[in-house]
Amino acid sequence: MAIIHRADLRPSKAEALAAWLPSQAWSGVTAGEGVEVVGRFRLDDPDGEVGIETIVVRTASGRLLHTPLTYRGAPLDRADAFLVTEMDHSVLGRRWVYDATGDPVYADVVRRAIATGGHEAELERADGSGSWDKESTAVGSGSAASSPTVTAVETRTEEGETTIDTGHGELVVLRVVGSPVPSGETLRATWPTGAGVLVVLAEPSA
DSSP, rough: OEEEOOOOOSSOOHHHHHHHHOTTTTTOOOOTTTOOOEEEEEEETTSOEEEEOOOEEHHHHHHHHEEEEEHHHHHTOGGGGGEEEEETTTTTTEEEEEEEGGGGHHHHHHHHHHHHHBBBEEEEETTTBBOOOSSSEEEEOOOOOOOOOOOOOEEETTTEEEEEOSSSSEEESSSSOOOOSSSSEEEEEEETTTTEEEEEEOOOOO
């Protein structure tokens, strides 16, 4: 379950991504080019400390990009290279927003979702008035009873793939939706205008 506040964000998520993506060679986005959010879903941090959100955006050229983010209340150690922006949240205050591929909490949660057949989080309103409607869904293809805990990651990006070495196999994050999918268990998402594999657990541990 993810607790979602009704809040103002500065910059907005779309603004933050439009400013960050031009620095990412795989994106094909140029400075000043806007992006449109076409789908997003949340995953649960079991400790309730880190917000985990996957966002799919459409560029001006029509490409769909997979941009997972984590939201933290304090900077993540040794992760400056993955910082997307610092954001002012009208309820939670200052937030540090990271490219999730450099965040061990994201790797742990996504690996578990893939390996065990987990799915997106329920979106509960922070004021206790019920739930928000989901914009997208996601489900892992595995059927394992559990997943080893990921506490550290090593991340590298080549062209349209970011590979996360979790110590318990590699997660391949497909940055461009529709890219060829490596063999392995998958996290597949569906949003209002489409669907696709976003992450592959390419080398699961025995």
